Amino acid sequence: MRLSAAALVTVLTVVLLTACGLIYTGPSEEEQNDDVRTALMEAVPTIDGVIGGTYYDGPRQAYSVKIYVVELTDEGLSHVVDQALEAVWQSLSFQPAVVALIVAEGPMPPNASEAAGDGVELGSVISELDLRGVREPLESLLVSASTLEARYGEWTGPNDG
Numbered sequence: 001m002r003l004s005a006a007a008l009v010t011v012l013t014v015v016l017l018t019a020c021g022l023i024y025t026g027p028s029e030e031e032q033n034d035d036v037r038t039a040l041m042e043a044v045p046t047i048d049g050v051i052g053g054t055y056y057d058g059p060r061q062a063y064s065v066k067i068y069v070v071e072l073t074d075e076g077l078s079h080v081v082d083q084a085l086e087a088v089w090q091s092l093s094f095q096p097a098v099v100a101l102i103v104a105e106g107p108m109p110p111n112a113s114e115a116a117g118d119g120v121e122l123g124s125v126i127s128e129l130d131l132r133g134v135r136e137p138l139e140s141l142l143v144s145a146s147t148l149e150a151r152y153g154e155w156t157g158p159n160d161g
Contacts, residue, residue: 027093029053029054032054032092032093033050033052033053035091035092035093035158036050036052036063036065036087036092037050037052038091039087039088039090039091040065040067040084040087040088040091042087043083043084043086043087044067044080044083044084044087046069046070046071046072046080047068047069047084048068048069048070048106048107048108049067049107049112050065050066050067050068050108051065051066051113052064052065052066052088054094057097057098060097060098061094061096061097062096062097062098062099063088063092063096063098063099064100064101065084065088065099065101065102066101066102066104066112067084067101067102067103067104068104068105068106068107068108068112069103069104069105070105070106070107072103072105072106072120077103077122077125078124078125078128078129080103081101081103081122081125081129081141084101085099085101085141085143085148085151085152086151086152088101089148089155090152090155090156090158091158092155092157092158093157093158095145095155096145096148097144097145098142098143098144098145099142099143099148100140100141100142100143101122101140101143102119102139102140102141103119103120103122103139104118104119104120105120117139119139119140120139121139122139122140122141125141126141129151131143131147132147132150133147134147
């Protein structure tokens with residue numbers, strides 16, 4: 001069977017783009033967000049709502065998530081943050097350069113957004129969990145892949161069981 005030159009170029013282009021990762025074959029953004037939401041709600045049963053999404057930190061892919069937690073105590077905040085970061089790290093289909101986390105107290109309102117403003121202060125969590133190199137812009141933790149890997153182990157993709 002002979003391929004025309006145009007057909008051959010098309011086949012080679014698709015193969016090269018797929019090999020280089022330029023054609024994305026992973027879950028859709030909606031599926032990714034559903035996977036993260038499920039992992040978070042399993043890890044922290046007091047989570048009432050989750051808003052999250054992929055963004056780019058320069059050329060690097062990152063993930064931002066805001067969780068609404070009912071029955072949040074000062075003593076339990078570190079545990080919630082620890083479990084949430086681990087759940088996001090282990091459920092993403094890509095290794096994020098950064099995970100941005102906002103924790104809001106109470107049920108998720110109908111008009112909720114990813115923006116900070118109703119998040120709780122997370123400064124104390126940084127030292128309690130020994131999150132080295134974490135950037136802390138008020139209510140949001142920006143945790144690098146190297147910090148996540150040091151705490152939760154190497155990123156291996158979603159844990160299916």
